[in-house]
Amino acid sequence: MKKFYIFFLVMFCSIMGFINAHSQNYSFNADSLDLISTIRTLEKYSGKKFFYRYKDIDTVKVEVNRVPLPLDKIFKLLGDQTKLKFSLIDDNIYITKFSEIISLANVNKNLDIADVDHLNIQKQTKTLMEIKEYTIGRKSANKTQVILRGYIKNKKTGESIDNAVIYNNSISVNADNNGFYNLVLAPGKYIFNILGNGMHEIQFKLNIYEDGELNFEMLEKITTLKNVVVSAQKVSKVNTVLMGVEKLNIETIKKIPSVFGEPDILRAITSLPGVKTVGEASTGFNVRGGSADQNLILFNDNTIYNPSHLFGMFSAFNPEIVKDIELYKSSMPARFGGRLASVLDVTSREGNKKKLTGTLGLGLITSRVTLEGPIKSEKTSFVLAGRTTYANWLLKLLPDEYEKSRANFQDFNFAVTHDFDSTSKIIFSAYYSRDRFKLASDTIFGYNNLNFSLRWNKKISRKFSRNLILANDNYKYIIGNDFNKYNAFDLSYKLSQLNFRSEFNYIFNSKSDIDFGFSTIRYNLNPGKYIGSGDSSKVVDDILHKESAFENAIYAAYRYKASQKLILSGGVRLSNLLVMGGKPSYTYIPNGPISEGTVESVKNTSSGEIVKTYFYPEIRSSLRYLVDNTFSIKAGINTQAQYIHMLSNTTMMAPTDIWKLSDEHIKPQKGIQYSLGAYKNLASNTIETSVEVYYKQIKDYLDYKPGAQLILNHNIERDVVNTNGRAYGIELLIKKLTGRWNGWIGYTYSRIELKNNNPQQGFMVNNGNYYAANYDKPHEATVLINFKASHRFNFSVNSTYSTGRPITLPIGKYYYEGSERVLYSDRNAYRIPDYYRTDFVMNIEGNHKVKKLAHSSWSVGLYNVFGRRNPYSVYFISENGRIEGYKMSIIGNIIPFINFNLRF
Amino acid sequence: MKYFIIAFIGIISILGCRDKYMPGLNEGDTLNVLIVEGAVWPEGDSKITLSYVLGINQPTRDSYINNATVLLENESGQLLATLRNSANGNYNLSNTPKADKYYLRIKTAVGDEYLSEPIIPLATPAIDAITWRQNADGVKIYVSTKDPTNNIKYYKWDYVETYQYNSVYSSNLEYSTATNSVIDRDMVNNNIYTCWRDIRSSSIFIGSSAKIEDNAIYDNQLISIPANHEKLAVRYSLLVNQIGMTKEAYAFYELMKKNTEEIGNIFGNQPSELGSNLKCVNDPDKKVVGYVLGGSIASKRIFIANSELSDWRFSKFCTKDTVALNEVADFFPAQVKIPIEKLYSDNGSVIGYEAADRICVDCRAAGGTNVKPTYW
Structure with missing residues (x-):
């Protein structure tokens, strides 16, 4: 960053002015400059540091001297013009608006702590705050190894700061998601720094001789200090042993333009390398060749089965409550399992522990409100959020025949956090989302997520910690139709699961530690209920048998730091599925296709009976080798098993997709991924680059026979076939997260191919050859650029390109049943035209007075700036006896948007 | 699901769009x-x-x-x-x-x-009923059926719509190519005012009674005729063929x-x-x-007369022209215009003809035949 900064200054100087420095006198070769560049120039040539409030001086223009003058004369000149006070103390110059500063003590009295945050010069915290020194234990204790632990929290809000880093030249330790850290050291004297994302760096001296505890409170940065973030980046990406992990905090997500200006978590992750989506109205995403159902989407430990609103236009996470997201594409920590492709871990914010605050957001489609604050003491806090839509205006624009259309959705979050003490913390979280829409007809579609979770984190001793998690997840959808009173029906689907998880971490010494634990999930599914509605309905009720199962897992992952350079991590997860009875169990003629005609026998099973057991050992291993402080190489092998599958014969997630457990006939999906990566930080760690390659095999992925019936099918095994797949790719990322200009460039080359060649299944796709999956888009590139014009204006441009997705095209036509019809090619033999889109957003912050009652911000932007009609699909239909081909775009125009946010 | 999809396309059409696309394939x-x-x-x-x-x-x-x-x-x-x-x-x-x-x-x-x-x-059962209902959008026609033996649960239908329609102007003249002159029309054998047109189904109509009590199909919609459409301007008939599957x-x-x-x-x-x-x-x-x-195959035919409908008005826009005697060769042999009536001078001699475009006079121009079907 520094280089960049200097480059910037040089530019400024050459444009704005030029300094002539002889002895202690300075002159400018311009008559008029803005004050900022005057100060920067003086700072550069005098070696003195300037402290000021940016907003006091950012618009001020001054007349400057062409004749050389000493500094005090220059200050007088500037002071006379601007009415600002320039105070020189030691080698620092303080610029204040009202009273002159006479001594440093005065600074602390005059400027309260928040005002100090506004000071625009790096390292001012070090200048103004003394470095604290802590001494723990007696030197005479003579230990060989000591442990320091504690937690790090936000001084202003009392919330924990996750993933803060405590480091010095040779050691660095990350605090966990809840702010807890453990530092294993040899006794002695140290100087450490603490970095937290968006926080002021803390430096402290430590003289430690026995085990001890230290808690830190960090101050929020209102003006981003560049160096701090850079260091944090360095520590996280190059150093960690995990690979294929992408992390975005909500601030970054908010800078990514989205349709209607609504910050969208799922849309944001599709801008990362290796993550693709089949189209714009889809929140389903594909990670490294995985299908949409191979992603485990966790929200505060809850599994979210349908993370979308309004047919997939929005993701179902309220951006106001999300703290950050982590996406594991490759190395899945052993504590996660049950999905092949990825884990998306969405964490919500903790409530403010000091005072009651809230936010209000108004957008074109939705409004959001949050309220948070302490409950009784500073140990307990809550956060409550709600979001609702008024999308009906959008439907009003439809032709008259859609007059009756209605769509609405809501989501609610509630979380309570309580700190018992520095070693124990409990979090309760509740989530509810609801969608209802009725379109053009009398069919009502609706779906809900309802989730609760309870997490208890406890440090049992200095070396041993434990997290207990209990989560209950419910998803259901209902389709009602009373179009024809004789055929009126309600069709519903319901899934619920109860998950208990226990995670342990034990630190052996400064070189090794172990994660271990177990998890059990009880699934209960009502896979389909079709009942007549109304008195005249002649519909015959059809209720599918319930399905239930237990998914169990135990795991252990051992991390060993062989040297400063080499870290190894080896893990095993033993997972198991117990399929419970309670419905008729069919057996089919062995080695033949499974169909109605090959049924051998049927027997009834009781609900307490285990009808099938699956058991798979999964491997989670990786290593990191640090070539030097800015360059590392990592490798990993991961295997996974997945016991619950989404059945969908559409290319994207639809509200009628059903989730199906593995059973006697439907085998679990299995996957193995080999990955290799290189990570290099450039330009004093301000630019982060990475290359990752992977090869992946997928076994027993579910595909469908032609004309498969997925809804209300009592014997779904007769309509599905097992498919194998292979995926490989390379992902390149160059990322700069700090500075006035920041952003990233990502490029991915990847393939995913499926193969269905088992003649015993009675059906082969494309004669048993490999064919491209629906979401196989070999080339994809994304560029995201943010420019921070000032503290109040921020511009972002996002551009994305990808190869068109594969499609099955008509290759011939024929006449049948009174109409010309089309004959289709082999599956996915062609591609739709390539995709390209650019968006633009401008975020405008209100002024930065910290003590203002409410802070407002606006975001204004354009989605699809060039109005390109990116085809979402190409299709051919018979219309009035003729074949017509169409390409359909979801967003075919420029979409302007505006959003208003208020924080109080 | 179907309605959902239709409506979704509707929504997308505000934001998005569909364009014609015929890639150069085989x-x-x-x-x-x-x-x-x-x-x-x-x-x-x-x-x-x-x-x-x-x-x-x-x-x-x-x-x-x-x-x-x-x-x-x-x-x-x-x-x-x-x-x-x-x-x-x-x-x-x-x-x-x-x-x-x-x-x-x-x-x-x-x-x-x-x-x-x-x-x-x-053994396909007979069609129970073909019913129709009129509302502001037009007329919808439905088929209902039932297999008393409970053997058949799946059906396919096709149909032939026949409708009678009139041209805008009734002509009592015709141009004879044999004599190169305008002669009186044979109003019995060569009437071109009233025609009948057949339209065959061009979509797949299938239905299942498998999930319906008493194994019956109630009011399965076959046809939707937009309000004031020409099909129902005079009289309309529908023949439905049903086959069990x-x-x-x-x-x-x-x-x-x-x-x-x-x-x-x-x-x-x-x-x-x-x-x-x-x-x-x-x-x-x-x-x-x-x-x-x-x-x-079981078949059933119904008729709907315009008089059975409420407020069904069909209109077509046409204008009459005058063709002077010396212009006859320009318009009539090639049927650019069809003569309707003679025009006389004050002294009673024919000076020309009132004529109109073929589509306004000859009902066959719209694709029908002037031969009355036997069942009509």
Whole structure:
């Protein structure tokens, strides 16, 4: 960053002015400059540091001297013009608006702590705050190894700061998601720094001789200090042993333009390398060749089965409550399992522990409100959020025949956090989302997520910690139709699961530690209920048998730091599925296709009976080798098993997709991924680059026979076939997260191919050859650029390109049943035209007075700036006896948007 | 689901759009893929149509297979009858011999031989009712049916709509090419004011009673006529043909319907491979598309007169012109205009004709025939 900064200054100087420095006198070769560049120039040539409030001086223009003058004369000149006070103390110059500063003590009295945050010069915290020194234990204790632990929290809000880093030249330790850290050291004297994302760096001296505890409170940065973030980046990406992990905090997500200006978590992750989506109205995403159902989407430990609103236009996470997201594409920590492709871990914010605050957001489609604050003491806090839509205006624009259309959705979050003490913390979280829409007809579609979770984190001793998690997840959808009173029906689907998880971490010494634990999930599914509605309905009720199962897992992952350079991590997860009875169990003629005609026998099973057991050992291993402080190489092998599958014969997630457990006939999906990566930080760690390659095999992925019936099918095994797949790719990322200009460039080359060649299944796709999956888009590139014009204006441009997705095209036509019809090619033999889109957003912050009652911000932007009609699909239909081909775009125009946010 | 999809396309049309798109694909004439369509009707008229698949951009739809041998066999391989080839790839057999199971064998001129799976003929029940209802949007016509024996749960319908319509102007003159003059029209044999037009169904209409109590189909919609449409301007008739199907046949038609009539929705339903109940004997990899049904066909006809409807007004815009005697050769021989009435001078001599465009005078120009159907 520094280089960049200097480059910037040089530019400024050459444009704005030029300094002539002889002895202690300075002159400018311009008559008029803005004050900022005057100060920067003086700072550069005098070696003195300037402290000021940016907003006091950012618009001020001054007349400057062409004749050389000493500094005090220059200050007088500037002071006379601007009415600002320039105070020189030691080698620092303080610029204040009202009273002159006479001594440093005065600074602390005059400027309260928040005002100090506004000071625009790096390292001012070090200048103004003394470095604290802590001494723990007696030197005479003579230990060989000591442990320091504690937690790090936000001084202003009392919330924990996750993933803060405590480091010095040779050691660095990350605090966990809840702010807890453990530092294993040899006794002695140290100087450490603490970095937290968006926080002021803390430096402290430590003289430690026995085990001890230290808690830190960090101050929020209102003006981003560049160096701090850079260091944090360095520590996280190059150093960690995990690979294929992408992390975005909500601030970054908010800078990514989205349709209607609504910050969208799922849309944001599709801008990362290796993550693709089949189209714009889809929140389903594909990670490294995985299908949409191979992603485990966790929200505060809850599994979210349908993370979308309004047919997939929005993701179902309220951006106001999300703290950050982590996406594991490759190395899945052993504590996660049950999905092949990825884990998306969405964490919500903790409530403010000091005072009651809230936010209000108004957008074109939705409004959001949050309220948070302490409950009784500073140990307990809550956060409550709600979001609702008024999308009906959008439907009003439809032709008259859609007059009756209605769509609405809501989501609610509630979380309570309580700190018992520095070693124990409990979090309760509740989530509810609801969608209802009725379109053009009398069919009502609706779906809900309802989730609760309870997490208890406890440090049992200095070396041993434990997290207990209990989560209950419910998803259901209902389709009602009373179009024809004789055929009126309600069709519903319901899934619920109860998950208990226990995670342990034990630190052996400064070189090794172990994660271990177990998890059990009880699934209960009502896979389909079709009942007549109304008195005249002649519909015959059809209720599918319930399905239930237990998914169990135990795991252990051992991390060993062989040297400063080499870290190894080896893990095993033993997972198991117990399929419970309670419905008729069919057996089919062995080695033949499974169909109605090959049924051998049927027997009834009781609900307490285990009808099938699956058991798979999964491997989670990786290593990191640090070539030097800015360059590392990592490798990993991961295997996974997945016991619950989404059945969908559409290319994207639809509200009628059903989730199906593995059973006697439907085998679990299995996957193995080999990955290799290189990570290099450039330009004093301000630019982060990475290359990752992977090869992946997928076994027993579910595909469908032609004309498969997925809804209300009592014997779904007769309509599905097992498919194998292979995926490989390379992902390149160059990322700069700090500075006035920041952003990233990502490029991915990847393939995913499926193969269905088992003649015993009675059906082969494309004669048993490999064919491209629906979401196989070999080339994809994304560029995201943010420019921070000032503290109040921020511009972002996002551009994305990808190869068109594969499609099955008509290759011939024929006449049948009174109409010309089309004959289709082999599956996915062609591609739709390539995709390209650019968006633009401008975020405008209100002024930065910290003590203002409410802070407002606006975001204004354009989605699809060039109005390109990116085809979402190409299709051919018979219309009035003729074949017509169409390409359909979801967003075919420029979409302007505006959003208003208020924080109080 | 269907309505959902339609509405979704509606929403997308505000934001998004669809554009015509015909990628340059296979430019070949025909693909060696057999298309077979038809039904075997015991003791009735069996009809099979054979054609090849045409290249997607071929303008013609003439790819019928004539001169093939189409044989009907029974279970023990005995020949029951040979279907007779008429034009346009049609093969007919009247008074089809009765059998429990039929096998259809097709031998094409290029030497491919195809054999069907067993075709079990079903006794299609009579159509219960064809009902219609008028609302502000127009008229909708429904079919209801029921199999009292509970054997048949799947149905397919096709229909022929016939409607009577009038041209805007009634002409009592015609231009005789024999005499190159305008003569009085033969109002009995050459009336061009009233016509009847047939429209055949061009979509797949299928229904299932499998999930309905008492195994009946209630009000399955076949036709929707927009308000004030010409079809109901005078009198309208609808002939519905119904055939019972097996579950497999229903699955085939449902898939064909999904593949060719419902593909363009937002969730991107995948087109899937369409099969056949015939297989190529000499090359099992050769593709065949089509499902030959077996069973009787039940038909029912209804009439709807304009007087039965409330407030149904059809109008067409036309203007009359004057054609002077010296202009007759420019307009009438090529039927640019059709004479309607003579125009006289004050002294009573013919000085020209009142005439109008053919579409306004000759009802046949709109595609109908002026021959009254026998059932009318």
